[in-house]
Amino acid sequence: MGKGSEIKLIGTAESPYVNRVQIVLNLKSIDYEFVEENLTCKSELLLTSNPVYKKVPVLIHANKPPIPESLIIIEYLDEIYSDVHPILPSDPLARADNRFWANYMDTKFFPLFEELRKTPGKEGKKAIVKQIIEGSQLLEEAFVKFSNGKPYFGGDDVGYLDVVLGCFLGWTKFVEKHNEFKIFDEARTPKLLEWTNRIWSHEALKDVIPGSETLKNFYMILMKYKP
Amino acid sequence: MGKGSEIKLIGTAESPYVNRVQIVLNLKSIDYEFVEENLTCKSELLLTSNPVYKKVPVLIHANKPPIPESLIIIEYLDEIYSDVHPILPSDPLARADNRFWANYMDTKFFPLFEELRKTPGKEGKKAIVKQIIEGSQLLEEAFVKFSNGKPYFGGDDVGYLDVVLGCFLGWTKFVEKHNEFKIFDEARTPKLLEWTNRIWSHEALKDVIPGSETLKNFYMILMKYKP
Structure with a gap:
């Protein structure tokens, strides 16, 4: 979970939707930085990364535009890291x-x-x-x-x-x-x-x-x- | 829209979610049979094909299990007919x-x-x-x-x-x-x-x-x- 990782995950430890992304990152052995969010006082990073819903999780991959929504994030991870522990079947x-x-x-x-x-x-x-x-x-x-x-x-x-x-x-x-x-x-x-x-x-x-x-x-x- | 087509689409002409699937079938030049549903008196085919939601559209491809939910259907069509008019980008x-x-x-x-x-x-x-x-x-x-x-x-x-x-x-x-x-x-x-x-x-x-x-x-x- 090192700082300076290519992958940043904005989330809270209690959110199952955030946990969902963490599980996939673990399955695929991807190093990531966890950016803890305070939902009672949302950060500027969250508000600008997910202006439509203002919700966690949000994934930021390198300097690319942020990706919100847990199912969309895990499908993205499955597509870019398709060679390690694929989670969706190929059929x-x-x-x-x-x-x-x-x-x-x-x-x-x-x-x-x-x-x-x-x-x-x-x-x-x-x-x-x-x-x-x-x-x-x-x-x-x-x-x-x-x-x-x-x-x-x-x-x-x-x-x-x-x-x-x-x-x-x-x-x-x-x-x-x-x-x-x-x-x-x-x-x-x-x-x-x-x-x-x-x-x-x-x-x-x-x-x-x-x-x-x-x-x-x-x-x-x-x-x-x-x- | 021939009978005996490999693809059957259960739907109603007024449903935008059904229209969504029809548009993708047209874009990909796929022949299909349209099975008109009466939503005030649902058919046995619909009830057994989509027992969870009992809603149109449902796609039946050859003798495979039925696929409900328009976004899931169009992504399926994009995957099996990927060479003709892909609708999702590859990135x-x-x-x-x-x-x-x-x-x-x-x-x-x-x-x-x-x-x-x-x-x-x-x-x-x-x-x-x-x-x-x-x-x-x-x-x-x-x-x-x-x-x-x-x-x-x-x-x-x-x-x-x-x-x-x-x-x-x-x-x-x-x-x-x-x-x-x-x-x-x-x-x-x-x-x-x-x-x-x-x-x-x-x-x-x-x-x-x-x-x-x-x-x-x-x-x-x-x-x-x-x-």
Whole structure:
């Protein structure tokens, strides 16, 4: 993570979307500089690098224009460092299928966590928990299809969907504990449950995914600033 | 559009997302079968081809699993028919930038049209019109950057962003007329206004983009079933 690296990543340690990029940088053994952002007082660098959304992560490669949006960044990294640990498969149909499920996770599944946080009252939360559980069952089916008996969505090693879902594992564990229900469990999602335990200790993730204390503190900040 | 074609496209003629796929099929001179869908009574084919979203478009290539989601479909087509009229550039940074703006259009800009339709009252609509106009100015800046003095986002000929934005031209004209304001105009978005006139008569679009009467009828159906 040396200064002066060709790659700069603007982010915060608690963001799964930032963690997603870190995991891919690790998988591909790319040295990078992590530029920590303060989301309660955004830096000039962030505001000028991502004027449309003003959000992390943003990747800056050498002196090129900045790239925002985690899925776009990891696909960029996969294209420029295609020879080391490719994360997307080469077959166009399999690529399309990977993109479909990544899009499902980012636009349907993960936003439910934020909705759960913001929804007041037991009844309201219960309805969202139901949707999360239905979503996890869809993801179980997807995992069975993609992994085809192997350990990861990507087959024998971590691939695109392992990264896209795996970056959220700290948050899924936090949400489970905080709301007293299981997102992944033995009865409904046995294969994904095994997968979470397997990927949790993978080299590329283990120093990236924040611990429960860090996430708890961040959750408190969110509740204060964005209730 | 022969039956028995290797490519089947499930869609409706009024959907800009379906039109998007048709434009790319035209640009690449790919013969396809158009399977017209009735959205008020969805077919078994659609429900089984896209069980997660139950939406058009869906592309079925030979006997392979179906591919939903317009951006995913057009990227698939660009990968399998890469030798005829490529729509994404080959440079990874330019690809990332194209994907960023397509994502902006699909997640921020176009949803405002639907929000405008659903919002009751003059004041509510006025606030959304303001956002559409701000969005169109961002798109003007993007156009100036991408086209770099040439006629299209893609340079000398229609590229990815020309397709992604161009498929909405029927609807932008309809929304302008129906709500009595200009999305693209001489003062704020001079370059994009020129572009709309240019692309409107492009071979690949002209038999695809629905006319104002068709869109008006569809709008009435929307107001009835999804007010």
